[in-house]
Amino acid sequence: MTSNSTAMGAQMDTSTLAPLTANAWLRYELIKDMFPPGISDVLEVGCGQGALGTRLAQRFNYLGVEPDQVSFAVASKRIRAAGGRGEVRNIPVQDLGDERFDLVCAFEVLEHIEDDAAAVKEWSSRLRAPGWLLLSVPAHQDRYGPFDEMVGHFRRYDPAAMTALLAGCGLTGIQVRQYGFPLGYLLEAGRNLIARRRLTATAATSVADRTAGSGRLLQPSGGPGAAAARWGTAPFRVVQRPFPNTGTGLLALARLDGRLPQP
Numbered sequence: 001m002t003s004n005s006t007a008m009g010a011q012m013d014t015s016t017l018a019p020l021t022a023n024a025w026l027r028y029e030l031i032k033d034m035f036p037p038g039i040s041d042v043l044e045v046g047c048g049q050g051a052l053g054t055r056l057a058q059r060f061n062y063l064g065v066e067p068d069q070v071s072f073a074v075a076s077k078r079i080r081a082a083g084g085r086g087e088v089r090n091i092p093v094q095d096l097g098d099e100r101f102d103l104v105c106a107f108e109v110l111e112h113i114e115d116d117a118a119a120v121k122e123w124s125s126r127l128r129a130p131g132w133l134l135l136s137v138p139a140h141q142d143r144y145g146p147f148d149e150m151v152g153h154f155r156r157y158d159p160a161a162m163t164a165l166l167a168g169c170g171l172t173g174i175q176v177r178q179y180g181f182p183l184g185y186l187l188e189a190g191r192n193l194i195a196r197r198r199l200t201a202t203a204a205t206s207v208a209d210r211t212a213g214s215g216r217l218l219q220p221s222g223g224p225g226a227a228a229a230r231w232g233t234a235p236f237r238v239v240q241r242p243f244p245n246t247g248t249g250l251l252a253l254a255r256l257d258g259r260l261p262q263p
Helices: 022-034 051-056 069-082 116-124 146-150 159-168 183-202 207-214 223-232 234-239
Strands: 041-045 061-065 086-089 101-107 127-138 172-180 247-256
Touching (some): 022 172, 022 247, 051 061, 101 116, 127 159, 172 183, 223 234
Parallel strands (some): 061 086
16 A cells, blocks of 8 residues: 555644544545655546645645535635635536646545446546545445435445456556545444434435535534544544555555546
8 A cells, every 4th residue: 555644644633624524534644645756736526525635735736626516615714714725616627627637536426427437437537647535435335324325325335346447448557445444333323323314305306416515414513523533533543554455444445557538
């Protein structure tokens, strides 16, 4: 597994940045390890409310794109307040024109897109070859549950399926790692419990509307909830490390070499 914790600012004080959910803290711990060296320009597709973007903007030339107007407004405010080298635009990735990046990332986005291969090719076409694609998705199709349905997921991903998808899109050097053992299972059970109570209310809502709202769902705004997520997950961020093949979430890193794929 590629390690680049220094480049990601392992010693950086993140206490003043936008709060992460408990699950996002588990994910971020491994994202720091998987960022390849030599990265300067980073694009985040579907940056939501910008919690992770505020951190990336401290270390890279960062651009986040977020088509949901409500989430964009929050993300834009947070990125400006955090300083660094960040910008957020209220556009879909298809509207970026000729801009290219060293790394394109999308966290908890691909599962919301029906044609995932077309999305991977589109995102890869935004890379300055050679470049990197970094994704996170919910792991294991057999764990698809009420929360997945409520927030507009088309699927979850088994490691072999993710590897095959990326390879089929012309990417190489594929690394796949799971995260979230054991706390992720408890967090997932809680999300499914909430979803079972809300599914009736969202049954008539389109997948697109559920997807737009998913970036705002269960997000901490600060205060005790944010502190509990940060410090409550601290030991579990360490515990999960020896279990790269177990967990409720999946991270994948892949490299684009040579000619860009056509979206």
